Amino acid sequence: GTRPCLLLYSPGESWEWFKALGEVQQQYEIVEASSYHDAMNRSKGNHVLLCGVDERALDIVKHVRSVSKDVFICVYNERACDMPVLRMKLFNELKVNMVSYHPESITCALMRVLRIVQNPGKFDCVRCGAKKLSEDSLCLHEPLYHANDKSIDRMECPICRKTIRGPYAVHLHHKHGPIGRGEEFSGDAQSSHPRLYSFALVVCRNPNTRKYLVVQEFCNSGYWLPGGAVDAGEDIKIAALRETKEEAGLDVELKGILRFEMSPRKEYVRLRVIFYAEPLNEDLPKSIPDFESVGATWISAEELAHSHLRGKEPLRWCNYLENGGSVYPLTLLTRESTKVTLSDPFVPTNEAN
Ligand SMILES: [Zn+2]
Ligand SMILES: [Zn+2]
Incomplete structure (x- = not known):
């Protein structure tokens, strides 16, 4: 296949590691720039620029990017990896594709570029104009070259010609290439996002009597904790209060999380x-049998141990609390936009002990 061209500019870096990468080395046409001017003169016709960093290296990056939008530019520099501001600047102002100080990762990227170049097809990249990419090459190319680029929405897919509803990159990732054909599993494939079912259970203890609130479930299935499924749009704390009211007929105050x-x-x-x-x-x-439960009652730890229960959980939580188990603050459970503050005590308690 085609041997892609790699321009290497390495001010102040030891490139022994790169020269040792025999497998990748052999498949690239490597041009090592001997100076800044040499690099500038060789700025055209490269598939990859692998560049160290000195005062003038960034000029080379800028120049190479200006003459070819579809060259893969990787900056190899320890400082750039440790300085978040510099890293951002390299991506956003100089339009580099990768910043790394990890030889194995660079080898991996170079292998991908190789696969892209050596598997031509009939598609062009809508972002950088890279020509003659196969479906698989385009799927490799998009994240490798354009992960930092602005999301493109509502465009026509060059492969399936459908108008894409969401981001182009997401469509390519899920619908085309090895993942789209079902040959490779993607951990974050849209189809594998599971539904979430949420339930609130309430262990309610009267601190004065030390008795626990249990619900008498239908069909003689035994005592159980008040609780149930959270309704659409409902806060789980509200669901806990609602279910306790419906099944046990009592108003309770949530004190914490077990x-x-x-x-x-x-x-x-x-x-x-x-x-x-x-x-x-x-x-x-509650004592009226209805759709929610047969009724409810207070029960001591002792009685609980000898009662007909729907399952072991009421007993487990009773034992936990009676043996000094921690109750965690309700503030652990909150909404995404809630302000982060230092004022909430994150100290577990079990006041009744
Ligand atoms: Zn592109
Ligand atoms: Zn498509």
Whole structure:
């Protein structure tokens, strides 16, 4: 296949590592610039510019980019990797494609460029004008060359000719190339995003009587904790209060969190938050059987151990609390835009002990 051209400019860098990369080396036509002027003279017709950094190297980068939009520019420099401002400047002002001080990563990028160049096809890159790319080459090319470029939305896909609804890069990644053909698995493929089902469970203890609130479930299935599925658009804390009211007939105050549970299944993810609560008043638990439950009652730790339960969880949480288990602050659970403050005490408590 074609031997791509690589221009190497290495002020003050040892390039022994690069010269040792036999496999990649052999497949590139490598031109090592002997000076700044030599590099400037050789700025055209390259597939790759691998460049160190000195005062004038950035001029070379700028010049090479101005003569060819589709050259892959990699800056090899330790300082550039450690300085976030310089790194950003290299990408945004000088339009480099990669900043690295990691030989294996550079080898990997060079292998990709090689695959792109050596597998020609009928597509052109809409961003840099790179010509004659195959479907797979375009799929490799887009993130390697343009990951930092502005997202393009609502364009016609050069491969399938469909008008893309979301970002072009996402469409290419999911619908074309080895992933699109189902030959390769993509961890973040759109189809693999699972549904999330959220549940609130409430472990409610009366601090005066040290009794626990349990719901008598349908069909003699035993006692269980108040709780249930979170409705669409509902805050999970509100769901916890609502379910406790519906199933046990009581108004409670959420005092903290006992546990978060995130359980991935094949088709969906279950999220459960186990809250710790205390009753707000001395009202009696619900006694009218209805759609939500047969009724509810207060139960001691001792009685709980010998009762018909729908499952072990009420007993487990009772034992946990009776043995001094921590209750974590409710502020652990919040919304994305909530201000981050130092004032919330993140100290676990179990006041009733
Ligand atoms: Zn391109
Ligand atoms: Zn397409």
